[in-house]
Amino acid sequence: MFLYHSGKKLLPSGGGVFRRVALMPFMFIFAVITILVLPGFLEQNTEATYPPSLTTTLAPTTTLQPTQAPSGPFDRYLDCLAARINVDRHTATESPFPNDNISIPYIVLPVTVEEPMMISLMCNLTVHIRRLVYVQNGSVPSMTDFLDAVMAAFKWTRRVRVMRKRSNFGYATALNMALRDFLQLPFDEAPFFFMANNDVLLPGDMMEKALPLFYSASREGRDVLNALEAEVATEPNEHTPQRFRDVPLRSTDARHALVTSRLLPDRIRYQSPEQRRTAFAGFYGDLYPDSLDQTAFWAVTRLALEVTGYFDENCYPAYHEDADMIQRLRLLGFKALRVSGWEETPMIHIVGGSQIAALKSLALPLSKEAQAFLKGSHAIIRRYFSARYASAKCRSVMWCNSTRAASNQQDGMPLDAFTIYQQRVCTIEQLEEQLIDRLIADPSISSPTAIQMLLNAEQDLGNVDRLLLDGTFYYRNGSTLRLLTDCAALLPSRPLFR
Template sequence: MKQLRLSRFALIIFAFTIALVVYWVVDTRCSSVQPLVSPTPLAPTHAGNTNTPPTLPSAPTTTELTASTSAPANPILTKLMSTVTEADLEFYECALDRFRYDGPPEEIIPVGVVPLTIERSLFRTFLCNLTVSFKHLVVIVNGFADDVNDDIKALEILLPKDHFHVYRRPEITSFSGCVNIGFEFALSLPFDEAPYLTVFNSDTRYSAGFLNRFARHVRETVLPDKPLFEQLTKEVEDEVAAAKRDNRTTLRTLGLKGLSQSVALPDRLRYGDPQVMRDLFAKHTGVFTHVTRTMCSFAVSRLVVATAGLYDENFFPAYGEDYDWVARVDLMGFNHWEPGEKNIFGSFQHILNGMLGTVGVVKDRTPASFYLGLSLRNMIDTWMIYKYTEVKWGGTAGALYAKPYLTVKYTSPFNSTGIAIPLDVWVFDEPYMNSVKAVGFRYTSKESILRYNISLLLPLNMSQYAP
């Protein structure tokens, strides 16, 4: 009898797994997956003083969208509006409000970046909590949670297409990979259109006017970065051109698979006296946080993204990537702005680990969303993030998590391995990431997880490319 019950249980699990796989495949094929490339830069929509940001276009209301008879009916919109609830309409109106603003243009956030995985309800309340507007809002749908994707599909119809940008990653990338999409998007725009960007977790809340005042402060601080940004960008372009002309191999001409590096850190700074680089960037602020160095919501200057490079995507699926990146930024000499105990902008709240807090919640969750949440929890529970941190930061790894940015004297990345690499680079290990992903989806056991392949770093050793 016991064997019979086990057999029936196995059949149920098998059928459920097959159903999920079919659902995943269908949803993946039906979704409009965009490649991981920077979008075509948008032309500036303003003239005259380039230090004045453009005003936002007027966003249509839900009534205007549904009452228009001058254009053929959108079947998706028709279906959407026939099934919406009052909560849905409130959410859509909140989203539209993020592109309506008649106040000072410097209080508009040029680029907002929001990674989304399973936190549908948090994202809804996040948008409705905001009082700030966006020039560009970039949402990265990370995974195959259909309830999240349904909300984003609705917003794609309702919101201005030139200002609301969606990237879909149904195969699941890391949180760092999602942030990098936002970084690359901002870098694809002219400096005056995106002198900085802000990254949000959906589990953050702000008092009225908080982000408006924060946006004004950040903009005033980073506008003087433009001459140095243009100088360093031109210097890197000249370096690459000279290396190609002389048939000389540099890190930027190497063409190494999985290599990520900054777009505007010239070799004279990358391989030169570290103090020279620190003295240069000490005159600039790279990171702005809402409270004492908490990276749940923050702004970064265009200059720091262009010179410090992208988040390290080997921190998979989440946690540690922000501390790693800021440690690199600190070593480069950039200032880190924080408001102190008495926040001058208002009150700020972080619902700690809000995304993971929804993992065990069944109410209003679809099977695909619930399954994705449990899988992410399994991936994080492998502890591979921390093991990678130990390899990268050696004896300071524990302090990176316990007391980030406070009293730790960081060395250069991977210093304990005997391989010296520049601060702005990292190499992605795809087999390592896939092994963590396989454990998360219960394809394999924890014992099968691969460790990060240190040999990938050998071609980066600084002594090979120093001028």
């Protein structure tokens, strides 16, 4: 998502959290100043095509003719991006990556309106990135223009790509789109999956120190995957509950309401919680480049993803999908890798919804579409749809509480599976889209008013949480898996805001 990136979770880590809190005011000021100063600092003349969005966003007093060779932060951003993916953008040539463990194999960056922070991050990183994927969540024109210009500059290479859908399909879905692509790659090319927000700044050499540890931790799981492949191929078998034998609980293709891991076998799925917590004991799951469990910039090993599954897309539009993933990792016995040595100079994340504050502090003009998107998405977040779903899930699913969970094979999905309750997700999406349209038409609507409008519309519709169903029945449609359908076909066309 765009601003409160879900869960950006800080778990206790000795004195690290205390130091982080104590440093936060200074870190925030430093981050804002860095992003403010960066555009001017990076200016240089090159021949790249400047996207209109940044012409107005970062250089509002500059008038560029269509044929004028532009200068400014976007051109420097292209140079930084080229350095990260190890290409020469002027000659359109790719250079081979060094044969070392100091490169990110695959990274996904969900984006909405944060172009200045995208520039800041790419010029702050110092390591190579073998595959970089931007996922555009929503269709704010300024971001569309920005990404179109990026792809025009790098159309000759597959090392940077853009995935997009028109609507705001949620942070978990954005991650899953890239994750499915990642899991198609051979293990040697994709041993761990890196996820990042753009509002992050790293101290020098942090990634150079972390990445060799990430590779070592991830490669330990390679041989296990081969054994799991062979075991899952025998299912359904004696470990499969009778009610799941005719329509097996296995779906990874994004076409069905059911979403599961590819390789968690039924033998482990239906073990007691105590047994299950030993299944992958000793293996690493979540990877952090400093000593804090901070999911603004983190990775998960290939083994962990193959058995834990995808991010729960019912955590819509954002929040809780990372905490849900981490909980599932722990319930399977995976441990976290944290890199020590950065306790006094940790990674800086403009956390807690402060991307809006940062944009205001920078005094950057935003298009009316971008302002409406921020205001409308903020209102949706304030209705706590994800928190309500997470609460319902933990009341009804057998594995939610890692210390008190009891095995109950008569109720609930196994921990690697979830069912997308599409009518609920589509209803929230429809609320957000129509609210944003209203905010574009009338920019004078305040944030408190937008939240009240949303509350009124939700009351007219009825509590959307009533659309949470029993996944063990909903996942199937007779003798087949239930297919997802287009939201426009699922919901009536109806004005929700009058």
